[in-house]
Structure formats: C-alpha cells, structure tokens
Amino acid sequence: MTTRGRASAREKAVGALAQMTLVCDRCRARFEPAGSPGRCQCGGLLHVEFPLAEVVERTTFDVRLSSWQALDRSGVWRYRELLPPLPAAAIVTRPEGNTALYQHPQLTDWTGCEELFLKHEGENPTGSFKDRGMTVAISHARTIGAQAVACASTGNTAASVAAYAALAGLPSVVFLPAGKIAAGKLGQAIAYGARIVQVEGDFDAAMRLVEEASRELGLYLLNSVNPFRLEGQKTIVFELLHQLGWSVPDWIVLPGGNLGNAAAFGVALAQLRDVGWLERLPRLAVIQAAGAAPFYAAYRSGFREFRPVAAETIATAIRIGNPVSYERARRAIELTDGLVDTVSDEEILEAKARVDRTGNRVRTGISCLGRRRSQARRARGHSARRSSGGDSHWSCLEGSGCSLGVSSRGSSTTARETAGDDRAHPRRVGRSIGSCVVKCVSRLRVPISDPVSTCWRWPSAAIFRLVTSWTRRSASFG
Template sequence: MKVIPSCLKCVRCGKTYDLSQVRYNCQCGGTLDLTRDFSGVDGRELKKLWDSRWGAKRGVYASGVWRYKELILDIDDSCIVSRQEGNTRLYPAGKAGEYAGLKNFYLKHEGENPTGSFKDRGMTCGSTAAKFYGARTVACASTGNTSASMASYAAVSGMKSVIFIPEGKIAYGKLAQALAFGGKTLQIRGNFDDAMRLVQEVCRELNIYLLNSINPFRIEGQKAIGFEVLQQLDWQVPDWFVIPGGNLGNNTALSKGLQELYELGIIAKIPRIAVIQAAGSAPLANMWKHKTPFRAVENPETIATAIKIGNPVSWEKSLRGLEWCNGVVEDVTEQEIMDAKAMVDAAGIGAEPASCCSVAGAKKLVEAGVIDPEAQVVGILTGNILKDPDAVIGYHKDELGKLNIRGTYANQPQVIDCTLEAVRQALE
C-alpha cells in the first residue's frame, strides 16, 4: 500500500503545516487536524488489507489501532509505542438496551483497553509522535483517564511523564494508576480547565511534549474506535453512534474517521452521532440547544469525573463533525447517568459513570422521538467500572443524597448473622 501524503491543517483558517516540527495550534490560535490526500487511494484494497490483519497475534498489527496504520500515522514501525491497545468487545446491550427502549443496541466497551479507557487509542499515537520528535518528557492535564494512560505509555517507551490534576477531584482508581506507572503527579489548586491552561504554558516554556487531545496525533489514534466497530459489524454501518462528551476529542475523532471512510468509498452511508454531556458540565449542549455562541462553563460539576470539563479544547472540531453527520447534542442529569449506569452494570457489562451517559442519552433521545426504537445504535462506553468504585458503592448503598442522587436500582449489601437460618431468611 502506498504512503498517503499528510500535513497539519488549521480548522479555523485552513493554513497548512508540514510535520517537521512540533505544533499543536495554528498561528491564528485554531486547533490542527492531520489531513490526507486520498487521490489515487483504492478504498476497497485498503479495507481488504485491514481485514487481512484481523486477528494478528504479534507485532504492530496486533494493535486495534495500528491495524489501520494507513489512516492513523505513516511512521516507521520502530517508532511505534504500543500495548496492543484496542481489540475491545462489542456487546449486545441486554438490560441496558431494554432500559433505553432500543431493540438493536450495542455497547462498544473501550474500558477493556490496557489501562481501562479509550485514552489508550489516542495515547499510542501521541506517544509514537513524541518518540518521533525525540521527546524525553511528556505531560498532560487530566481528570484521570488521560493521566493513567499517558503514564503507562511513557513508562513503556522510557519517557518521563508529568501529570497536572485538579486537587481532590480525581477518582482514586485513576490516580492509583498514574502513581503506579511512575507519573510525576502535581495536584493544582483549581479545576481541569485551570490545569489545561497551565500544562500548555509548561510544555511551551520547558520543552515538554504535550499529550492532551489538543495534540492532533491523539485524535488520529482515537479514530480507530469507529474503524473497529465497523469491522466488527462486517462494515455494515449503524444508524447512530452515541458517545459521551467531555473534552470532545473522542467524538471529533469518530466523525473524522467516518468521513475519511466515506470519502474512500469504504462506507456508503453516513451514520448520525449523538454527543451526550453531563448537565452540570455541558458547554456544547448549551450552545447547541440555545443556538448561542460557545461559552465555557466556569465551575463544572458532575459525578462523571471523566467528562467534568467546562472549556473543551476540541469544541470547534466537534461541531464540524456533528454538522457533517447531521448529529445532535444532549445533556443528562446526575440521576439519569447513575440510573443508566446501574442498568449497564446489571447487564453484566459495567462501566464508569461518564461512559453511561451514552445509555442515558440514548434513552432520552428515544423518548424524544429523535432516535427510532428500531434503529441500530452503537453506544461507546469509555471507561472501566473500577475506574470509580466510590460512585458504585455510594449508589448501591444509597449514600449519594448530598449529590441529589437516589439509589433507584440499588443492590444493597446485607449484614447477617453467621448462621444457616440467617442465610435462608436473607435469600427468601
């Protein structure tokens, strides 16, 4: 397969840059895309090549990202930093589908990645770029999952990692990973958006490579979520993708990847995308619903810590993708998120709170008549259930009253005497 020429292009003004130097933003301040020239590329041959790599046991193509290398990043295999990420399962939604009112609902579980979230798909590509540019240290601002992933990939590649997190506002399941993988963890007095401003300044002034989703290579790796779903469905395109929205890099990547497949003729139908935000952290939903200019949410609040972001850096790219696919944006309450989570967990699948915005949002859109109950829908679960165990226990013990969340479907643990009769009574 021949190399597909690529460059960086500004989303806002269209200015292009070659890949010879590190760059995250355009001179005008806009974010950058990795764009490709598809002239002369045979989409059918590309799809055939990807199918031939399915099931590879070792090497670069055993990764559920680098299997699609031609549309990820043209780079020598020796530069690739991989943990055989991807290859996550696509589950029938079971009870969660019944709850959402959908007959053909599938859940793509990105929590099955090496560090337990979809971030690994972007991080393999971002870390590879860091290695290509000769970086010795990488950094990110994080609400948890990005820090866990970056610390792991930095450790694998021999780089140092520096993590900026909001003090006291990160789930322990995620903080534990960052510390265990050796990340230098700095807890700042402020929220995620404050951390994001600081890390950009630090990387600029201290010559550290930035690995937040403003990094254009991160987005390229995350496109593979959509590629893999389609390959698992034998390239039959679903009617809808439903995906949580925090920093908005994930749905940006999904729409970008689908558009590339459409341009290449690999798919002939454009699926719609629904981005679901937590109501207390919903700048894109506010903009979308009220048809007003984008405004950041200054003090975002939600139990879904992975999407507790008031000023997402990828909102312009996200909006562009939604317009291309005739997508929608919705928000869901804390109660809706945790009730949906209870259904995902009860289906035997399980996911962290932010993931379950997909199911809560799908239910809300079905009830509003936006999604047809007969439609084929794929919801993206972004993180593992063990990322935030406190939220699980708090819900099932009905101890989240301070957050105005009831344990609607609580499965309370019981304390009993250590006797057969006590067990019999409990089971009855």
C-alpha cells in the same frame, strides 16, 4: 542499534515526517510536525494532513485479525492506512483497542430499540479510550526524538500517558489540579513511574502551567490539543464498523465532555465515506450531563451561539464547561444530521446500575441512557429532528472514560462525596493523595521517593526547576 541502523531509523523518521503537515483549523496556517504540537498562535487547534496510503481492500483488516504481528494485533494500527504514516520502528503499542461489542436483551428492551450494541472502551489497557490516542501521540513523540512527555490531567489521561511513556522509555510528568483527583487513576500513574506536580487552582490552571512548561523545557505535550491523539480516537469508529461487517448502524451514541470523540468520529466517518466504504453515514448522538451541557445549549440555539458554563456533575470525566473540540464536534453533528441531548445525575446513576447488572461494569451508562431518552422524546413527538432512517440498529460507546470520580470503592455514595471534594482544602486533598500513594506503593512494593510534589504557591520557575531535575537524564535539559 548499530550506527548504520540508527542512521537508517533517522532517515525513515525524516521521510515519514515529510509526508505530514499540521494545519490550523481557524487560520489555515501550516506547520511541520517536527516538534511538540500545541495550539496555533491564533489559538486554533491543529489537525494532521497526510496522503491516504494506497487504499487497501477491507478484507486486509480481516487477514490482520489472525496475525501475531504487534501492529496487526492493535485495534488502532490494524487500520494504519487511515492514520498518519509514522515509521513502524517508532510505534509504541500495548496493543490497545480490540474492545468488544456486547448485546444484552434487558438493555435493548430498556432503551426501546430493536437492536443495540455496546462498545466497551473501558477494555483498553489502562481502562479508557485515551490509550487509542496515546499510542499515536507517543509514537509521534518518539519519531521526533522527544526526551520527556507531560500532561495536565484529573485521571484517565494521567494513567494512559504514564503507561505509554514507560513503554517508550520516556520520563513523564503529570500536572494535577488541586482537589480534582480520581485517586485510583492517580495511583495507576504513579505505579507506572510518572512524577506528579500538584498545582493550586483548577484544571485550566494546570493546563496553562503544563503548556508553559512544554514551551520552556521542551516537554512533549500529550493533552487533547495534541492532534495525533484525535487520529488514534478515529479507530473507535473504524473498529466498530469492522465488527459490524461494515454494515452502518442508524445511530452512534456517545458521551460528550471535551468533545474530542465526537470530533474524531466525524473525521473518521468522512474519511470512510471518501474512500467509498460506507453506503451512507450513521447519525451521531452526543449525550451530556445536564450540569455540564454547553454543547447541548449551543445545539438548541441552532449553533448560533456558544457559551461556556460552570460545569457540575458526578460524571467527572465529562465535567467540562468549555469543551476544547466544540467547533469540530459541531461539524460532526452537522455532517451526520446528528443530535445532542442531556441526562441528569440521577438518571446517570440509574443507567450505570442497569448496565452493571448485565455483567459489564461501566463508569456511567450515559450512552445507553441517551439512547433511551432520545427514543422516549421521539415517541412523544419531541425529537429535535426527524429520523431519516429506521431505529433498528444502534451502537453506544460505554466505559469510555466517564469516570464517577473515585470509583475504586464502587458505590454511588462515594462518587457523590468525591464530587463534593472540589472545594476541599489543599491539605486534605494532599493527605488523600498521600494515602493513595502509600496504598499503591505498599501493594506493589515499589520504593517511594516523593513521586508527588505539592507546589501550592510556588512560582512557575521553581516548579520548572523541579521538573527539570526529574527529567535530567535527557540531554536537552542539560
């Protein structure tokens, strides 16, 4: 790029950032979006405020479906008028989204409703809905001139971060909690060029370390506290309603772990209502695994109390006892007069098998099952709240990152064994990561130079020196 071109790109970036403000959900403090967005000092989550672009006609989105322009092809940026106004030159897109809606008579019969659509978010570029949020967050990272990115992850996020960082030409570092790995996803992240730090402790320990590393080293943090990721996840709802010709389903059913999607869906629906594109709101049903159901417990108490739990379920991506987006998800349920329900691990495996048999491989089938369960309860008169509309029209979100642990071998036995790995000795976990790396590298013929470092008992300063050496090419780590 010429000097003049660079200056013009900088001006556009500054202009775009000036239109956005980060606002704390809890204390309403306001921040400029010029750095890596984490939490507010009060501990609250931030959200992005921006003026909606000139409201376009809905037919604009139909026209974009026949375009070959990268932003129009993306199932996220197609709806850019409803997203933070990042400069086009900074946008990094695969393109993501464009996930299909499926209908299967067997599943419709099994769930007991008249019409059922499955939206398969596993069809995103790296295999999970995380790509939708990642394209927006990485594009913001480029807009502010970030030099390296980082996340704590057990699987899907790592793969998505690594892929989008590679596409943006940025180094990426993944902090991995010992014994909580989805090896297939980790192999994917390594193949995309991410560097991995294994740390002793659980996901929360890895999260604390990556937040500290982000502050100390200036790494751009890509975990779900990043408000730009939630912005991208809103497009699941935009695309779903677009595919249904903007006719509103009675219910949208989705799995609930960290509750980021439930929160994003609530925001997206409120936005569509505000621009006058929905004649009514669909109701949201969030389904949790019985062993990891703090949101369900809060719902049963009328949201009077919320208590984190020690989570245990084979569905590793929703094995979360203290969901980050609890408050926002609660608002989404209240906004849509929604409901929360639970299913057992045995039921999850049965539902997965049923959905798989329709030719759609998913990780859990939990949404479909939730639909069936809620229908059955209603039939028995146990519904928590009376349905306000007919039950003819449902949309379920599947394959959205509800990983069954190591799913590369695909059997339920493997999933159970993997779930049991939580208490595995660090050396055993280290060996299994090692064999995953070797397999992945030998298949791809990539030269291996210790992409995984094991830092069981290292002080954080030593870990940060290692990370700095990996990201050394960046001027900011000088």
